[in-house]
Amino acid sequence: MLGDDLPLVADDVTVEHLLAHRSGIRDYLDEDALGDVSDYVMPVPVHELATTEQFLRVLGPCDAVFPAGERFAYNNGGYVLLALLAERASGVGFHELVRSRVCEPAGMVDTGFLRSDELPGSAARGYLAVDGLRTNVLHLPVLGNGDGGIYSTAADLTAFWDALLAGRIVSPERVAQMLQPRSVWAEGSRRYGLGFHLGGTTDRVWLEGHDAGVSFVSQHLPSSSTTYTVISNWSEGAWPVVDLLD
Template sequence: MPLGDIDTIAHETGFSGVVSVDRAGQIELANAYGLANRAYGVPNTLDTRFGIASGSKGFTALTVLSLVEQGALALSTTARSLLGADLPLIADDVTVEHLLTHTSGIGDYLDEEADGEITDYVVGAAHELTTTEAFLPLLDGHATKFRAGERFAYCNGGFVVLALLAERAGGVGYHDLVRERVLRPAGMARTDFLRSDELPADVAVGYLPLDGVDRSNVFHLPVLANGDGGIHTTAADLSAFWRAFFAGDIVDSVEEVVRPRCDVPEDSRRYGLGFWLHESTDTVMLVGSDAGASFTSTHDPRTGTTRTVLSNTSLGAWPIARALAT
């Protein structure tokens, strides 16, 4: 689709967010639409920071893999070896690799198939979820779904468990691990974990329709993002991320990260280690969808092209993302 048609789709759909197409460092498209804060009429700009929901699972994966390269973890490390008596329903043979590839079979605290629409889910005591350890009561008590390695089943809780394993192996809190091992080497200076109840002025508030009214997502997400997603970032930082990742500035094992481990035909994709992969090309994807947030950033390493759509509504990114993919 001609890039000029993006404006038409944005206006027809009421899109709120930012669209960027970056080809090897040359910006081909960069537009902002809608409002970052509806109460005060603050417009989105190209520098606005957006929550990217599950898009930051890739950052969790790279944090874990940097610990693997350092020798603090291995792909074959079992979760049980670091969990001790915590989360006893996680099977003894579940490994770091199983968790990274969504093949662990563990029960999920946020099961997207069973819990209905994302707008229906409300996090209990969201204000208390400021650390990885605080998630333990949420992660506990969920029965195993299938044997480890048997099949792919997307699992949010698995990535919080990965954050917990990273903390215990690395001796540093999850948020600082990501900052040190991913954000800093990637030059992502405007990306960070931000509390939803004290968002800075340059951050878009997430909105979702409830009872006929658009409300903020403050009660629908943990107050501070963790391993399964929710970091805030910009289109420019995401372009910087992809360049740094494929240059080997974050981890050395780039080819292993993007090697297909699972086919996911129901989504017309494949999966590597924490990253979605196109079903037939080399394109790598970060994708996120949650209450008041929708996001996709794809990178084609052959042409160096990054296509990013960030939105502060639950479904807003998808019409434009589909158009950019054609």
């Protein structure tokens, strides 16, 4: 599937390893080495990252940091690699796959990948701090990809959870596989499945994101049919509200 691209990705790395953040490949951005979230860290001009194929120049070398399956290590590059594999397997662009395979079946009418340099009036710009007007347009890829960057609403995230758990996006059997813990981390307070954070001892499942100009959590508790979603258009805005709801 990769051909001659990314030859340093180990032969024993599987799609499941990538989904579970257990691939062991080197990330294109080492989060442990990053400073402030508002630092300029992208290794190439952000306007050159508009397609999945364009990420190939930043994904390399993707050599092994540890053996595949050995442990959990959050890896943005692994999810861009998954997007690349999905494109090449299907012959359909990643952004179109998300629209047709996720957003449409879920009825997510206000969700999609938008270019940060041509946002419509209905989309919130991301700001680096609660004070000031400096946006994140020079900090992130101009168009999001497999590791994040989609635009959405709280209502659409509720629709997502309903559709996912009802089997309208993937089969219930696949959902069960995705929500099966693969790793325990953060001192046992949370676990991780395939693409989803899981509670350490509860049934809560959630998605979260944090980067320059954006912070986000959407959590669902199946036992009480409770969903909450917090979306902020500045880097640290979501966390006080999330703490209150928790």
